[in-house]
Amino acid sequence: MLYITLDDGYSSVYQSQVIDVCTYLSKNFSTRVRLIAFFSPRVYFANRAKIKRAYKHVYVLPLFPLQIWKWNILPLLFINFFARHKTAICRNPFATNLGIMMRKYSALQKVVYDGRGATFAEWTEYDVTPDANIRDAVKPAEKIAVLESDFRIAVSQKLVEYWKTHFDYMQKKHVVIPTTLLSNFAHSDFTEEGIKEVRAEFGFDEKDVVLVYSGSAAGWQSFNLVTEFLTTQIEKNPRVKILFLTREDEFVSNLKSRYPSNVYTKWIDHHFINLYLSVGDYGILIREQSLTNSVASPTKFAEYLALGLPVLISENLGDYSEFVKYHHCGWLVTGADMEMNLRKRPHDEKQRLIDLSKKYFYKDSAQNHLSYTLLLQELNII
Numbered sequence: 001m002l003y004i005t006l007d008d009g010y011s012s013v014y015q016s017q018v019i020d021v022c023t024y025l026s027k028n029f030s031t032r033v034r035l036i037a038f039f040s041p042r043v044y045f046a047n048r049a050k051i052k053r054a055y056k057h058v059y060v061l062p063l064f065p066l067q068i069w070k071w072n073i074l075p076l077l078f079i080n081f082f083a084r085h086k087t088a089i090c091r092n093p094f095a096t097n098l099g100i101m102m103r104k105y106s107a108l109q110k111v112v113y114d115g116r117g118a119t120f121a122e123w124t125e126y127d128v129t130p131d132a133n134i135r136d137a138v139k140p141a142e143k144i145a146v147l148e149s150d151f152r153i154a155v156s157q158k159l160v161e162y163w164k165t166h167f168d169y170m171q172k173k174h175v176v177i178p179t180t181l182l183s184n185f186a187h188s189d190f191t192e193e194g195i196k197e198v199r200a201e202f203g204f205d206e207k208d209v210v211l212v213y214s215g216s217a218a219g220w221q222s223f224n225l226v227t228e229f230l231t232t233q234i235e236k237n238p239r240v241k242i243l244f245l246t247r248e249d250e251f252v253s254n255l256k257s258r259y260p261s262n263v264y265t266k267w268i269d270h271h272f273i274n275l276y277l278s279v280g281d282y283g284i285l286i287r288e289q290s291l292t293n294s295v296a297s298p299t300k301f302a303e304y305l306a307l308g309l310p311v312l313i314s315e316n317l318g319d320y321s322e323f324v325k326y327h328h329c330g331w332l333v334t335g336a337d338m339e340m341n342l343r344k345r346p347h348d349e350k351q352r353l354i355d356l357s358k359k360y361f362y363k364d365s366a367q368n369h370l371s372y373t374l375l376l377q378e379l380n381i382i
Contacts, residue, residue, distance in 0.1 A: 001031055001381060002080070002088035002108075006038045006072065006095040007063055010047045012270040013299060016182045017116070018091065019054045023183070024363045025372065026057070031381050034085060038063040038072055038095075066134045069094045073101050080107050087379045089114050089153070093138055096145035110379050113149035118162050121291040143167045151378045155179055155297035156318040162295045173378065175371040178319070179297040180363045181306055185274060199279045202264045207239055209342050212280030212309065214245040214273060215300050222288040223251040225314070229286055229333060230255060233342065234262050240342060245276055274307060281344050283309040285317065286333055293317055302361035305329060308350025312340075329353050 003022050008014055022033040035058040039047045048060040059079060064071040076098060089112040090096035099111035120139040122128060129135055146152065146167045152174035154160045160176065163169035204210055211233070213226060233240045244252050244265040256263040268276060277283070283304030287293045296318040304311050311330035315321050324330040331340055359365055363372075376382045 001025070001033050001379070002083075002085045002099075003033050003035045003091070004038075004076070004088055004095045004099060005035070005091040006069070006098070007040060007066065008037070008091060009043070010039075010050050012182065012273075013179075015054060016299065017179060019051070020180075020183045020363065022055060022057070025376070028364075028369070029372070029376055029382055031376070032057060034059070034083065036061065036076065036079065040065075066094065066129075066137075067131065069137075070098070070101070073098050076102060077105065077107055086110065087381065088112065090145075090149075091116065093119050093141040093145040096149055097141050100144060100148050110150040112151045112153060112375065112379070113145045114153045115146070115159055115163075116155055117159065117297075118166075118291055118295045121162075121295075125290050125292050151175075151375060153177055153375065156295055158318050159295040159297075162291070175374055177368055177371045178361060179299045179302060180368060181299075181302050181357070181361050183363070185303070185306060194275075195278050198275060202241070202243065202279075204241055204279065206344075208241045209237070209239055209282070209344060210241045210243055210280045211282045211284055211312065211342075212243045212245065212277055212304075213284040214277060214303065215298075216246060222286060222293075222314075223249060225288055226284060226286045227251040227255045229312075230263075230284075231258075233340070234259050237342065238262070243276070243280060245273065274303070277303060277307045277309065280304075280307075280309050282330070282342065283311045285311050285320075286314045287317055288314075289316055302357060305353050305357035306361065308345070308353045310345065310349075310353065327356060329356060 003018065005018055018035065022035050025031060026033050035055055037051055037058060037060050039060065039062065041062050044062045051058055051060055061075050080102065086109045088099045088108055090099040091114045096111060096113045099108060102108040103111050119142050123135050123138055146163045146169050154174055154176050155178055157176050160174060211230065230242050240262065242263045245268060247267050248265050252265060256265065266276065283300065285298060285301055294316050301311060301320050311324055312333055313321055313324050313330055314333050321332055324332055360367065362368065373382065
């Protein structure tokens with residue numbers, strides 16, 4: 001089986017959602033997954049080295065520009081002429097369209113669309129590319145990927161509803177698999193003493209309530225809403241401390257200058273992110289109301305839960321706003337000035353959230369394993 005990615009940057013997300021998936025399928029279902037990763041010539045050599053270290057069965061290829069994205073079918077046809085793979089999982093609409101073209105040429109039998117979000121909505125709402133021609137091309141490509149693939153993976157049930165509403169998707173040939181954690185993500189390997197040491201690094205004491213923000217400052221992260229909410233919480237309770245595990249931007253710098261004894265920042269490698277997340281009492285996941293966010297499956301939600309952090313989450317964020325309400329694993333933030341009883345959580349409550357993450361956000365959980373099994377059965381691989 002092939003797994004095709006097109007112009008995806010190599011990151012912890014790529015490692016979790018591509019490399020780990022290929023490894024998991026290969027090890028657990030006795031099927032070799034050949035990864036074919038296309039990268040822009042600008043970053044080709046750097047990404048080639050990283051991926052080859054992370055996964056052995058991979059071809060890393062230079063990308064024809066997205067303006068002529070269909071030309072990338074040429075190396076795919078050449079590779080599969082010799083490899084003779086019959087199925088392919090494709091990570092974005094353009095990659096899926098290439099897979100569908102290969103199927104039309106009888107180079108593949110079945111194509112799976114790995115739907116990571118509402119692509120056209122994201123590209124238009126957050127100006128992903130300045131090239132209007134590419135932006136215009138992604139909408140028909142996404143529609144073809146949804147309607148003409150043989151099977152689909154959706155990261156949320158809300159994404160499936162988006163397909164139904166925007167593309168008249170009427171089939172039931174899909175599974176919902178949320179964004180899952182890295183295979184080496186440690187969920188409970190830190191002692192209380194170790195956590196106290198890291199808290200002491202920032203001067204946090206036992207009475208402080210630490211809210212952690214982890215992630216980038218990208219547009220859909222809605223930093224203005226985050227800092228507005230945090231300003232209110234600090235004003236209400238001086239014991240509230242904020243730890244930003246991100247690079248500073250204008251919003252963070254401004255908040256830090258106003259509340260220097262309450263706001264802290266640290267940019268760290270993703271290999272150590274779980275240790276610093278573990279010092280928190282709550283995780284922050286506040287985003288603006290947009291179509292992109294309404295179908296999303298943020299990795300950070302899973303990471304917060306895996307370390308026992310209740311999540312402060314905005315409304316209509318993928319499937320997870322309802323998840324928080326149903327499982328009582330955080331607060332639904334309906335406005336910056338809403339009343340909250342933020343307090344330190346007891347150990348048994350943290351353990352309940354860790355167990356919740358194991359049930360829903362690990363690839364080898366019973367629920368996700370079943371979804372992968374149904375996928376491979378549909379492809380006649382098992």
